[in-house]
Amino acid sequence: xxxxxxxxxxxxxxxxxxxxxxxxxxxxxxxxxxxxxxxxxxxxxxxxxxxxxxxxxxxxxxxxxxxxxxxxxxxxxxxxxxxxxxxxxxxxxxxxxxxxxxxxxxxxxxxxxxxxxxxxxxxxxxxxxxxxxxxxxxxxxxxxxxxxxxxxxxxxxxxxxxxxxxxxxxxxxxxxxxxxxxxxxxxxxxxxxxxxxxxxxxxxxxxxxxxxxxxxx
Amino acid sequence: xxxxxxxxxxxxxxxxxxxxxxxxxxxxxxxxxxxxxxxxxxxxxxxxxxxxxxxxxxxxxxxxxxxxxxxxxxxxxxxxxxxxxxxxxxxxxxxxxxxxxxxxxxxxxxxxxxxxxxxxxxxxxxxxxxxxxxxxx
Numbered sequence: 001x002x003x004x005x006x007x008x009x010x011x012x013x014x015x016x017x018x019x020x021x022x023x024x025x026x027x028x029x030x031x032x033x034x035x036x037x038x039x040x041x042x043x044x045x046x047x048x049x050x051x052x053x054x055x056x057x058x059x060x061x062x063x064x065x066x067x068x069x070x071x072x073x074x075x076x077x078x079x080x081x082x083x084x085x086x087x088x089x090x091x092x093x094x095x096x097x098x099x100x101x102x103x104x105x106x107x108x109x110x111x112x113x114x115x116x117x118x119x120x121x122x123x124x125x126x127x128x129x130x131x132x133x134x135x136x137x138x139x140x141x142x143x144x145x146x147x148x149x150x151x152x153x154x155x156x157x158x159x160x161x162x163x164x165x166x167x168x169x170x171x172x173x174x175x176x177x178x179x180x181x182x183x184x185x186x187x188x189x190x191x192x193x194x195x196x197x198x199x200x201x202x203x204x205x206x207x208x209x210x211x212x213x214x215x216x217x
Numbered sequence: 218x219x220x221x222x223x224x225x226x227x228x229x230x231x232x233x234x235x236x237x238x239x240x241x242x243x244x245x246x247x248x249x250x251x252x253x254x255x256x257x258x259x260x261x262x263x264x265x266x267x268x269x270x271x272x273x274x275x276x277x278x279x280x281x282x283x284x285x286x287x288x289x290x291x292x293x294x295x296x297x298x299x300x301x302x303x304x305x306x307x308x309x310x311x312x313x314x315x316x317x318x319x320x321x322x323x324x325x326x327x328x329x330x331x332x333x334x335x336x337x338x339x340x341x342x343x344x345x346x347x348x349x350x351x352x353x354x
Contacts, residue, residue: 088311092259096267130307134269 036214037182037207040161040189054187055159060116060145060152063129068114068143070187077211078112079204080181081195082156082164084119085131089171090178094195098180099135102142104205110185111208113142118153118164118174120146160189180204184211241326241338248327251320255313256328264332270308272301275332287328288344289351291321318344 041053055070062068079101083091098113105111117123123131128144146152156164160181167175182191182204191207193200256274260266264275274280279301280287294312298305316324322344329336 086309086311088259090258092261092267092271095270096261099268131270134308136268 034210034213037184037190037211040192052186052188055183055189056155058147058151058155058159060147061125062139062143062145063125063132064139065125066139068145072143073112073114073183073187075185076110076112077185077208078114078183079208080114080116080160080162080183081179082116082118082152082160082162082176084117084172084174085123085127086119087172087174090176090196094178094180095135097195097198097201098142099137100201101180101205101208102137105141105208108208108212110212112140115142115144116152116156116164117144117146118149118156118166118176120149120152161192182207182211184214238338241330244323244326244338245330247320248323248325249331251316251324252327255316256324259310264328269304269306272299272304272306274328275334277301280329280334284329284343285347285350286352288321288325288347291324292316292348293351318348321348 039052043053044051057070059067059069079098081094081098083094085091098115102113117128123146125146128146132139132142132144153165156162156176160179162177162179162181164174164176166173178194178196180193180195180201181189182193184190190211191204193204195201259271260274261271264273266273272279279299290310292313294310296309298307300306318341322339322341325339325344328334329339
């Protein structure tokens with residue numbers, strides 16, 4: 001290369017400076033402060049600490065007959081919902097949307113999904129296993145759990161703030177919301193989304209990425 | 218000559234079966250409304266179903282070969298194994314007992330003429346006939 005100062009070199013140099021400048025600017029804005037996701041639920045202030053609402057202790061059984069507890073999600077972010085396999089109202093749409101979440105998080109080992117059945121009498125472990133297999137999903141990334149009915153309803157309502165209960169007057173026999181809850185690594189609720197709406201699930205996917213970037217969350 | 222003319226007028230007109238006829242349009246549009254009310258959740262707007270849980274209605278060999286049975290399924294639901302394009306489905310489908318024969322006809326016109334399906338107009342008499350011979354669930 002000709003190092004003497006001439007028009008050609010000057011052009012090249014100015015381009016390089018411009019490029020570095022743009023790159024630097026982008027780098028700076030990436031490192032800039034991103035608005036954090038909210039933390040849902042009641043909070044208590046104890047001195048300098050704030051104690052946030054967290055998911056209560058639970059123990060359910062998944063489609064592989066394995067125990068699933070809060071520990072299963074230690075250091076994980078997860079998305080929770082409530083459904084049942086014979087539901088023909090909102091659940092199929094929810095499952096389709098949750099599949100999108102599953103696919104979008106394929107390369108994220110710290111993100112999992114937890115679907116609870118609200119019809120444990122019908123949705124046995126074997127049936128959930130078949131259902132999950134038919135959706136084509138891996139159990140260690142997407143747990144379908146069953147358990148004691150009252151425990152499931154209780155945790156839905158008091159931990160996840162999602163409606164879920166039997167109601168014989170409803171077309172499918174249950175009243176439940178299509179909510180997807182985003183839970184962080186400290187078992188706190190960071191987002192609530194309507195699992196029947198594609199735009200809401202788009203937002204969930206963006207928020208999952210945001211949460212992962214939060215680092216010390 | 219008049220006899221021929223008469224016969225032609227009485228014969229099931231190809232004009233009715235064509236997608237341009239008013240009757241077809243009426244049935245199709247109503248069928249779509251019904252599809253969105255009763256079917257879309259599971260079979261989805263693209264007619265592809267979901268995984269191996271809900272079967273597709275598009276490019277389905279079962280649909281193509283089992284017209285009468287499909288009519289029965291729309292009204293009576295179905296349980297047990299069902300093979301579509303070499304894949305076994307086994308999710309119970311609930312019945313739709315409140316659907317009238319006309320509504321079943323409209324639904325069938327919709328599903329059989331959407332996505333890649335091009336069967337043409339479905340007539341009420343075809344549905345009446347199919348429903349009179351439905352197997353027990």
